[in-house]
Amino acid sequence: MYSKYVFTFIALLIGGLIAVQGSINTQLSSYLRHPLQASFTNFLVGTICLLFINVLLRTGMPKGQELTGIPVYLFFGGILGAIFVSSVVILIPKIGVTTMLGATIAGQMVIATFIDHHGYFNVPVHAASPGRVMGIVLLLAGIFLIQRF
Numbered sequence: 001m002y003s004k005y006v007f008t009f010i011a012l013l014i015g016g017l018i019a020v021q022g023s024i025n026t027q028l029s030s031y032l033r034h035p036l037q038a039s040f041t042n043f044l045v046g047t048i049c050l051l052f053i054n055v056l057l058r059t060g061m062p063k064g065q066e067l068t069g070i071p072v073y074l075f076f077g078g079i080l081g082a083i084f085v086s087s088v089v090i091l092i093p094k095i096g097v098t099t100m101l102g103a104t105i106a107g108q109m110v111i112a113t114f115i116d117h118h119g120y121f122n123v124p125v126h127a128a129s130p131g132r133v134m135g136i137v138l139l140l141a142g143i144f145l146i147q148r149f
Contacts, residue, residue: 021088022088022089022092022097022101025085026093035089036086039086043085084104099147102139102142103143109136109139113128113136116128
């Protein structure tokens with residue numbers, strides 16, 4: 001039970017790093033010709049980092065036959081990551097870090113609740129309780145307050 005709170009705290013810290021990442025990538029884009037170049041650079045550096053970590057930990061690289069056996073839709077995670085990072089770089093200058101990340105978190109919570117409730121993608125089912133729904137409503141209200149004041 002205690003580990004649940006520790007892991008939640010770690011997730012909270014990682015969430016904070018996303019705000020830093022978005023801000024850094026936005027600043028990086030000011031040195032390049034287009035915000036998408038900052039997104040590309042982000043993924044290139046991330047790929048090199050993950051390659052280094054995989055070599056260091058000796059995890060090996062996936063074999064071709066392993067990759068061909070994976071359902072195609074599971075590769076869309078990379079596309080979704082590129083959309084997210086690119087959107088952050090493009091939208092932070094227009095709406096600010098707080099609004100951008102608040103809105104993305106609220107959007108994540110809406111879809112996550114739907115996924116949890118139905119158990120899509122083989123995740124354990126967690127019913128959409130009134131408390132969860134109210135939490136999302138409060139997040140949306142928070143976005144409104146952030147933009148309004």
